[in-house]
Amino acid sequence: MLMVNGRPMLRPRSGKRATHSNHSRRQVMPNANIVLTLDCSDSMRQYSYFQPAQTDVGTFVNIMNTGDSLGMVGFSDNSWIFFPTSGASQMVAISGQPVQNQAVQAIQSQRTVNMTNMTAAIASAHGMLASSAVPRAIVLLSDGIWNDGGDPLNNLPTDIPIHTIALGPSSGTATLQQIATRTNAQYHYAPTAWDLADIYNSIVQTTGVASVAMNQPQQMQTYSFKQLSVPVTSGNAQAKFSLSWLNTGVTYTSGTPAGPQINISVRNPSGTLVTPSNVAVGPGFAVLTVPNPVAGNWQLGLWAGQTGILDSVAGGFEPSTSAQLKVTFETGDTVAFRTTVVHNGVPLRDIRVDAVCESPVVSVQEALKAYAAELASLAGPADLLADPVARLAILHRQKLGAVDILPRRQYPAVxxxxxxxxxxxxxxxxxxxxxxxxxxxxxxxxxxxSPFQRVARVSMTNEVA
Structure with a gap:
């Protein structure tokens, strides 16, 4: 479980998921209540963000557990509830895979049009969760600035955490950061569509669905095989393993991959191949469930057929909250972060903590000045060209194969x-x-x-709303 700004995102209550009687008793996640919002403004299509967003929201839905409750809201000029499919302002309890399949179908049925009304989206999502118990949360994804419905920071409800995802260079990063901060939630920045899966996996933890034991971006090659280690603690009723990928022309297979296919296998700590109790498959993703996993280092095998270069993200999840990771930012003369690792509330010593940072090399304003001449003559959709930052986003995509005009660098943190x-x-x-x-x-x-591993990703912006 990841806690943000000192606030535990998970609170014990009745209706906890059962632990397996053959293991020592662990604290487990209470049932989560989550509304996922999907930006359906037309820029999501024009920037080629919409299909990856549909894939990653679908993956998230299938990582959720029986007993969790789900609602989904789309927004452009206005907002609408698309799950439940009746449009009713009520949450849907996940009673099994058929409900999750129905949710994925609803996600795939959405289309893009017009503007970005974050205020309406927040109001619809908040209304769905108003009577829900904690843990409850809203996940707000957007690739642009609000341009309809008024400033979402005005009269922002703060009683429900709103975890925000700013997708791409033209997203309203400062506003989305403020929404997350004011609602005691977490802000994420996705430079590209590939980062989305990584972020949604991380939000699995912050919304109270499961602890994240592994969250690993992977680039698969044709006919390649990779094996990833996933430490699983004792006392879990189940573990879930996921893979999501950008090219939805590639499909999952349980057999030998032929053509544009990928096989995903799971081995227990003894190296024995394990048959999952359930495999949820959708456009660009697969989620495998293993019941009553023994503690130890599990192996997730990824076997590619004729996939070409396949950008993907693998995840490993367990419902145990006994080992918790907390990450918070500190701002002052420098930007620092703190991590706290506890076991059943007691600090853990002798823990290895590795941190990798990512920062922009140039600011958006610096890039606007550097490429002013090319931006002035840029061709593209008229509605996007009216915004200088949207122009920059278009140019960024056009030049990306040759040069990255908005480069970011990764570096270790001691x-x-x-x-x-x-x-x-x-x-x-x-x-x-x-x-x-x-x-x-x-x-x-x-x-x-028993071995454990917890992974967390969090962002901050030093831009001003």
């Missing part, structure tokens, strides 16, 4: 333990205006000797 279970690090290159991201991996052993 962390030091400042107290029991607490580590601190700095984003040394967070001086450029823009969104900065830190990815933290905490790993070690629990008191019972």
């Amino acid at each position: 962390t030091s333990e400042i107290s029991a279970g607490v580590h601190r690090g700095e984003l040394l290159l967070a001086t450029v205006r823009g969104s900065h991201t830190v990815r933290v991996t905490a790993s070690g052993q629990l008191p019972d000797g």
Whole structure:
């Protein structure tokens, strides 16, 4: 479980998922209540963001558990509830795979049109969750600035966390950061559509669906095979393993991959191939469920057929909350972050903490000046060309094969333990205006000797709304 700004995102209540009787008892996630919002403005299609967003929202839905409740809201000029498919302002309890299949069909049926009304989207999502118990949360995805419905920061409801995702360089990063901060939630920045899957996997943790044991971007090659390690702690009733990929022309197969196919296999810590109890498959994703996993290092095998270069993200999830990772930002003369690792509320020592930071090399304003001549003569959709930053986003996409005009760099952060279970690090290159991201991996052993790993990704922006 990831906690943000000191606020535990998960609270024990009745209706917890059962632990397996053959394992030591663990704290498990209470049933989560989540509304996912999907930006259906036309820029999502024009920037080729919409299909990846549909894939990653569908993956998230299938990582959710029986007993969780789901609602989904689309928005452009206005907002509408598209799940439940009746359009009623009520949550849908996930009673099994048929409900999740219906939700994926609803996601795939959405189309893009017109403007961006975040205010309406928040109001619809908030109305669906008003009577729901905690943990409850809204996930707000947008690739642009609000241009209809008024400023979403005015009269923003703050009683429900709104986790925000700013997608691409023309997104309203400062506004989305403020929405997350004011609602005690988490802000994420996705430079590209590939980053979306990574972010949605991370939000699985912050919304109270499951703990994230592995979250790994992968680039598969034709006829390649990769094996990823996923540490699973003891006492879990199930574990889920996911893979999502950008090219929906590639499909999942349970057999030998032939043509544009990918096979996903799971092996237990003894190396034995395990047959999942359920495999949820949709356009660009597959989620495998293994019941009562033994503790240890599991292996996720990825076997590609004639896929070409396949951008993908693999994830591993468990419902146990016994090992928790908390990441918070500190801003001042420098941008720093703190990580806290606890086991059943007690700080864990002798934990390895690795952190990788990502920062822009140039700001959007600097890029606008550097490419002013090319931007002035740029051709494209009239509605996007009216906005200088949207122009820059179009030029960025056009030139990306030859040069990245909005480059970002990754760099390691050295962390030091400042107290029991607490580590601190700095984003040394967070001086450029823009969104900065830190990815933290905490790993070690629990008191019972079982291995654990927790992964978290969080962003911040030093731009002003």
